[in-house]
Amino acid sequence: MILDPHEPKRPRRALYQEVKAYVLDLIKRQAWPPHYRVPSENTLVERLGVSRMTVNRALRELSHEGRLYRVQGVGTFVAAQKPQAAFLTVRSIADEIKSRGGIHSSEVLLLQEEPAPEEIAAIMGLPEGSPIFHAVLVHRDRGVPIQYAERFVNPAVAPEFLQQDFDRITPSEYLLKIAPVTEAEHVVEAMMPDPAVRKRLHMPAHEPCLVLYRTTWVGPAVATRNRFVYPATRFRIGSRFRITADDAHLII
Amino acid sequence: MILDPHEPKRPRRALYQEVKAYVLDLIKRQAWPPHYRVPSENTLVERLGVSRMTVNRALRELSHEGRLYRVQGVGTFVAAQKPQAAFLTVRSIADEIKSRGGIHSSEVLLLQEEPAPEEIAAIMGLPEGSPIFHAVLVHRDRGVPIQYAERFVNPAVAPEFLQQDFDRITPSEYLLKIAPVTEAEHVVEAMMPDPAVRKRLHMPAHEPCLVLYRTTWVGPAVATRNRFVYPATRFRIGSRFRITADDAHLII
DNA sequence: GAATTGCAGTTGTATATACAAGTATATACA
DNA sequence: TGTATATACTTGTATATACAACTGCAATTC
Numbered sequence: 001m002i003l004d005p006h007e008p009k010r011p012r013r014a015l016y017q018e019v020k021a022y023v024l025d026l027i028k029r030q031a032w033p034p035h036y037r038v039p040s041e042n043t044l045v046e047r048l049g050v051s052r053m054t055v056n057r058a059l060r061e062l063s064h065e066g067r068l069y070r071v072q073g074v075g076t077f078v079a080a081q082k083p084q085a086a087f088l089t090v091r092s093i094a095d096e097i098k099s100r101g102g103i104h105s106s107e108v109l110l111l112q113e114e115p116a117p118e119e120i121a122a123i124m125g126l127p128e129g130s131p132i133f134h135a136v137l138v139h140r141d142r143g144v145p146i147q148y149a150e151r152f153v154n155p156a157v158a159p160e161f162l163q164q165d166f167d168r169i170t171p172s173e174y175l176l177k178i179a180p181v182t183e184a185e186h187v188v189e190a191m192m193p194d195p196a197v198r199k200r201l202h203m204p205a206h207e208p209c210l211v212l213y214r215t216t217w218v219g220p221a222v223a224t225r226n227r228f229v230y231p232a233t234r235f236r237i238g239s240r241f242r243i244t245a246d247d248a249h250l251i252i
Numbered sequence: 253m254i255l256d257p258h259e260p261k262r263p264r265r266a267l268y269q270e271v272k273a274y275v276l277d278l279i280k281r282q283a284w285p286p287h288y289r290v291p292s293e294n295t296l297v298e299r300l301g302v303s304r305m306t307v308n309r310a311l312r313e314l315s316h317e318g319r320l321y322r323v324q325g326v327g328t329f330v331a332a333q334k335p336q337a338a339f340l341t342v343r344s345i346a347d348e349i350k351s352r353g354g355i356h357s358s359e360v361l362l363l364q365e366e367p368a369p370e371e372i373a374a375i376m377g378l379p380e381g382s383p384i385f386h387a388v389l390v391h392r393d394r395g396v397p398i399q400y401a402e403r404f405v406n407p408a409v410a411p412e413f414l415q416q417d418f419d420r421i422t423p424s425e426y427l428l429k430i431a432p433v434t435e436a437e438h439v440v441e442a443m444m445p446d447p448a449v450r451k452r453l454h455m456p457a458h459e460p461c462l463v464l465y466r467t468t469w470v471g472p473a474v475a476t477r478n479r480f481v482y483p484a485t486r487f488r489i490g491s492r493f494r495i496t497a498d499d500a501h502l503i504i
Numbered sequence: 505g506a507a508t509t510g511c512a513g514t515t516g517t518a519t520a521t522a523c524a525a526g527t528a529t530a531t532a533c534a
Numbered sequence: 535t536g537t538a539t540a541t542a543c544t545t546g547t548a549t550a551t552a553c554a555a556c557t558g559c560a561a562t563t564c
Contacts, residue, residue, distance in 0.1 A: 014518090016517075040545085042544085053520085056546085057518095070544095070546090071545080072525065072526045072544070073525070073545065073546095074527055075527095075543095189462065190461055190462040209442055266546075292513075292514060293514080294514085303549045304549090305548070306547085306549080308515080309548095312516090322514095322515065323515080325515065325516095326514065326515080327514060
């Protein structure tokens with residue numbers, strides 16, 4: 001049979017998964033475009049050498065997942081392209097700057113392992129003073145400072161954090177890539193910056209800044225605790241998202 | 253068998269659907285609380301008089317739907333109550349204040365129909381000067397001003413807006429109730445308040461405030477354009493939400 | 505006491521078989 | 535021509551059977 005006959009008795013991937021992958025691959029490669037009529041279950045049985053129930057399960061699940069639609073008595077068809085990301089989109093500051101037509105650069109002001117300060121340890125549920133990664137960066141657009149980012153990272157989640165080259169990839173981008181964040185909390189406030197930050201952001205006196213606190217979770221564990229400071233006159237924090245019937249929504 | 257033996261050959265509801273309903277009912281009635289160990293497939297086979305594959309399909313689908321979780325070799329369990337709204341939750345400022353233990357009151361500073369200012373008309377896609385509802389309120393917690401809210405409402409979406417009693421229900425709550433918002437955009441910035449707002453919010457000089465702009469859509473039409481001003485030292489804007497595999501997410 | 509093994513019970517997957525039910529087309533018939 | 539019927543093919547569901555894989559615990563062994 002086509003789906004590799006020499007697998008162990010319980011294949012690493014179940015047969016119905018193989019069938020799903022087979023179908024998804026053809027969809028992705030556009031060999032089967034939207035509304036294309038997928039071969040019937042019996043055809044796939046012959047072609048792939050598995051039983052009809054296995055094909056049925058694969059197609060049924062793909063139908064539940066919105067990749068196919070099925071009409072009893074007629075056939076199975078490739079579903080139209082599903083809307084891209086349903087809700088908000090993660091954008092790194094670098095992407096954001098680029099999309100606004102800017103030129104992004106960043107400077108690493110600090111990158112080290114250190115004992116967790118009391119507040120951070122409490123948030124992360126770690127013993128006070130246990131090692132934690134601490135990074136501070138300034139992001140610029142054409143050399144003009146746009147964001148001051150201070151970040152504490154739980155080493156359990158990103159053990160190789162310190163070895164990264166943050167001139168090539170921002171910490172946000174790296175963490176997004178390696179850690180499947182499952183939850184996030186944001187708090188925004190306005191304040192007058194402390195002198196150190198004010199200097200880094202090249203801000204005049206008496207001008208307010210925006211502070212965005214972000215905590216992320218990977219499963220039950222707190223992965224990062226961040227503090228982003230923006231000069232108010234140069235940057236706004238925006239988001240736009242769709243609202244569906246089931247999922248309620250938004251902010252204050 | 254328990255699931256009604258006298259059905260026609262192809263029951264209106266498939267047998268596996270009946271099994272799903274049977275399980276869901278017990279979960280809903282709390283007879284099977286969260287983490288309760290559901291009877292094994294074989295037990296349900298005896299109890300319900302259907303084949304194991306049918307029970308298996310029912311439990312498998314419920315597991316996909318997040319109502320159960322299954323551990324191979326161990327058993328099937330009732331999933332913990334799923335967090336209420338999957339993403340952000342709409343909270344009116346009133347609810348927010350109450351949930352923080354405060355006492356909410358509000359004062360209507362302005363409530364009238366007026367010609368749309370140029371900026372608002374452009375945003376809403378209306379001719380300049382066409383009639384629009386304009387409301388300004390101050391929300392207080394124990395008499396202390398917390399939010400200054402200025403709101404423009406598209407009359408096509410909420411024609412009876414002016415007739416509402418905004419001492420009983422806030423404009424946000426009213427609009428949430430009558431208009432099925434499908435999309436929302438938020439922009440946050442920090443700024444020094446203008447004198448009129450500063451006075452209303454009882455803010456000292458040289459203290460920054462948070463400004464949240466919110467635009468909502470009902471289908472293709474812009475429903476409202478709002479500007480909320482918060483005294484920075486008294487209020488933070490927060491949100492927390494979950495992130496799933498398919499749906500990408502969030503903010504900057 | 506510690507480590508290993510075996511076993512019972514559970515879920516996970518795969519197959520063959522059967523029939524029900526929906527749809528489209530061809531055919532027969534008036 | 536128009537209508538009814540047959541039919542072939544499709545998906546949908548249900549069952550019995552079999553074995554794989556995982557877990558927890560008891561029994562055994564060292």
